[in-house]
Amino acid sequence: MRIAIVAESFLPLMNGVTHSILRVLEHLQERGDEVLVIAPSTQDTDVPDEVYGAHVHRLPSVPLAGYANVRVAMGGVYRVKRILADYAPDVVHLASPFVLGWRAAQAAHQLGIPTVAIYQTEVPSYAGRYGVPFLENWAWNRVDQIHMLASRTLVPSTFALNQLRGRGIPRVDMWRRGVDTQRFNPAKRDAGWRASVAPGGERLIGYVGRLAAEKQVEDLAVLADVPGTRLVIVGDGPQRPALEAALPQAIFTGFLGGDDLARAVASFDLFVHPGEFETFCQTIQEAMASGVPVVATGRGGPLDLVENSRTGWLYEPGDLAALRARVMDLMGDDAKRRAFATAAHTSVQGRTWSVLGAELVGHYKAVIREPATGRSPLVALSRMAAKPGP
Numbered sequence: 319m320r321i322a323i324v325a326e327s328f329l330p331l332m333n334g335v336t337h338s339i340l341r342v343l344e345h346l347q348e349r350g351d352e353v354l355v356i357a358p359s360t361q362d363t364d365v366p367d368e369v370y371g372a373h374v375h376r377l378p379s380v381p382l383a384g385y386a387n388v389r390v391a392m393g394g395v396y397r398v399k400r401i402l403a404d405y406a407p408d409v410v411h412l413a414s415p416f417v418l419g420w421r422a423a424q425a426a427h428q429l430g431i432p433t434v435a436i437y438q439t440e441v442p443s444y445a446g447r448y449g450v451p452f453l454e455n456w457a458w459n460r461v462d463q464i465h466m467l468a469s470r471t472l473v474p475s476t477f478a479l480n481q482l483r484g485r486g487i488p489r490v491d492m493w494r495r496g497v498d499t500q501r502f503n504p505a506k507r508d509a510g511w512r513a514s515v516a517p518g519g520e521r522l523i524g525y526v527g528r529l530a531a532e533k534q535v536e537d538l539a540v541l542a543d544v545p546g547t548r549l550v551i552v553g554d555g556p557q558r559p560a561l562e563a564a565l566p567q568a569i570f571t572g573f574l575g576g577d578d579l580a581r582a583v584a585s586f587d588l589f590v591h592p593g594e595f596e597t598f599c600q601t602i603q604e605a606m607a608s609g610v611p612v613v614a615t616g617r618g619g620p621l622d623l624v625e626n627s628r629t630g631w632l633y634e635p636g637d638l639a640a641l642r643a644r645v646m647d648l649m650g651d652d653a654k655r656r657a658f659a660t661a662a663h664t665s666v667q668g669r670t671w672s673v674l675g676a677e678l679v680g681h682y683k684a685v686i687r688e689p690a691t692g693r694s695p696l697v698a699l700s701r702m703a704a705k706p707g708p
Contacts, residue, residue, distance in 0.1 A: 319351045319682065322407040324422040326414045328357035330365050331387055332575065333528060334600050335414045335438055338495060343370035345675030354405050356398065358389035358418065375401060391418040399425035407431060409682045414438040415464050423467045432685035435468035437478055440595045447531040462487065469685040474598035475619040493678060496671030497603045504609030504663060506584035515569045520548040521649055524586035526601045529555035537592040540642045542567055547649055552582055584608040587655065588648055594635045596620060607666045611658035613644045629662040
């Protein structure tokens with residue numbers, strides 16, 4: 319199969335979108351598929367031109383205002399259309415489409431190429447957090463346009479499924495996220511690392527994620543004085559200086575990846591996630607795989623991941639007194655916390671990326687098989703030219 323993945327964000331920026339794309343690329347490489355990634359350019363000179371066998375085509379981009387690490391691709395539909403026509407993929411995968419993804423959705427539609435759009439980021443709801451609530455309706459209109467045009471939209475949670483179907487988006491199916499249970503595992507718990515961040519033997523309350531407005535990390539200030547605990551913040555982002563000032567007793571590790579991240583997560587006693595705009599929340603799943611119970615907001619992806627009074631607690635968005643009470647409940651009862659930890663670990667077993675990758679390929683094949691009208695002769699000719707001779 320020949321696949322073009324249009325990535326709204328990609329390496330070197332690491333986030334949920336990039337992580338999912340990397341796992342998909344890994345699976346497609348194992349299958350022997352041909353893959354092209356179209357992504358914004360980066361100022362980092364060390365990024366590879368090939369990732370898991372896929373060539374990466376970079377488009378000129380500019381930094382997002384107030385968040386320099388996030389790049390926004392420039393140019394119009396024609397530029398993307400030309401790239402897709404030359405490559406002639408069987409299917410276009412739109413990864414969390416919004417700006418570049420909208421151009422790609424139009425280009426693929428004009429060329430008659432089927433598209434699978436992955437709804438992964440609730441961009442419109444970020445508007446209020448970034449002080450521009452008047453843009454929310456415009457942003458939702460853009461989301462609607464993209465997913466109305468897509469051959470199929472895949473969402474990671476029941477909340478997202480109902481959200482898009484409620485907006486009248488057709489052809490929406492569930493596609494969850496896998497977790498590496500070898501990497502994220504209770505065996506990675508490290509007493510030495512725990513002592514390095516909590517030399518007084520405090521229990522660790524941990525958060526992992528971007529330090530950005532939409533994550534609402536400042537809400538964790540209500541946990542700053544929970545007796546016998548230390549708050550550990552893993553991640554980086556534009557809000558880090560403000561958060562360090564607001565949470566002077568917390569430990570900020572900066573960005574961690576690979577085994578360092580797995581060790582940190584497994585070393586937590588409790589994982590907290592205050593963000594209200596998660597369509598899934600991969601870090602919750604990684605904490606659970608590491609044998610760590612979770613306290614999170616009762617909205618979005620966490621509703622599917624956290625089972626109240628078994629693997630963790632959910633609280634009403636904005637109810638910070640409830641957040642604190644739920645944390646106090648688990649941090650004050652070692653037996654309950656251990657029981658929740660065991661249940662959390664058990665609940666995510668079997669959610670491998672291999673299984674999810676095969677599921678995704680099934681969606682690719684399904685949209686390719688669907689009747690296509692208006693298939694562009696340009697694409698048909700490109701495909702014929704790409705085929706090897708007899």
